[in-house]
């Protein structure tokens with residue numbers, strides 16, 4: 001059978017019915033990259049790529065709900081992205097605010113629980129206000145946790161925890177011997193979330209770009225050349241299918257070795 005035929009999704013492929021819930025990733029992290037390159041290739045301004053990327057975010061939250069994925073963390077803005085031109089940053093803030101307002105109904109209808117990770121102090125007050133409204137409204141929803149990483153940096157997060165622990169040791173509330181991987185992880189933004197099983201990057205770059213440095217220790221990595229605005233449901237399901245074929249050893253050996 002030609003490769004193109006075998007790669008065509010069938011009705012079953014579209015649902016993942018053959019992959020039991022406990023074999024699907026519990027927590028998926030996504031580096032949503034390639035918006036600007038996609039737009040430039042279409043002869044459009046970079047911001048059009050960001051605008052089109054919102055539809056892909058919607059597809060991801062819908063598909064995660066349908067597949068019973070516990071948590072999905074989306075990299076929306078890194079702590080380094082502030083280096084970009086002010087006009088692009090202004091547009092990103094506008095888009096974020098719009099998303100938080102316009103998606104509120106969908107978030108509630110799908111039973112998604114919103115969580116935001118990253119620094120709050122550099123975001124516009126209008127964004128914070130819309131964010132807090134959606135966070136509060138969705139706080140007891142039973143579905144997928146939709147985690148938005150905004151002004152997030154892995155190094156910044158680890159440094160924040162180190163500082164907090166150092167302060168507590170200095171104040172005599174904690175001894176250094178009490179600091180271990182569990183106490184450290186319990187101070188990270190991601191506390192309470194399942195371990196990240198799968199990390200996806202669109203746009204083809206094989207790097208982590210300061211995303212969830214602590215949390216991706218044993219995540220399976222999946223990179224696609226497809227840029228975020230064109231990333232489809234079929235691509236997303238493909239990443240989950242490939243995840244299922246990976247042998248995860250966590251430093252140990254396979255069962256039959």
Ligand code: IPE
Pocket residue numbers: 032033034035036037038076077078081092203
């Ligand atoms: C990712 O797309 C979105 C953000 C970083 C906000 P980019 O804007 O980085 O797009 P490319 O990588 O330049 O194509």
Ligand code: IPE
Pocket residue numbers: 031032033075076077078081205207209
């Ligand atoms: C990572 O993409 C950040 C987000 C997707 C929000 P970048 O475009 O900032 O990453 P680099 O600069 O190519 O490493």
Ligand code: MG
Pocket residue numbers: 033034035
């Ligand atoms: Mg990029």
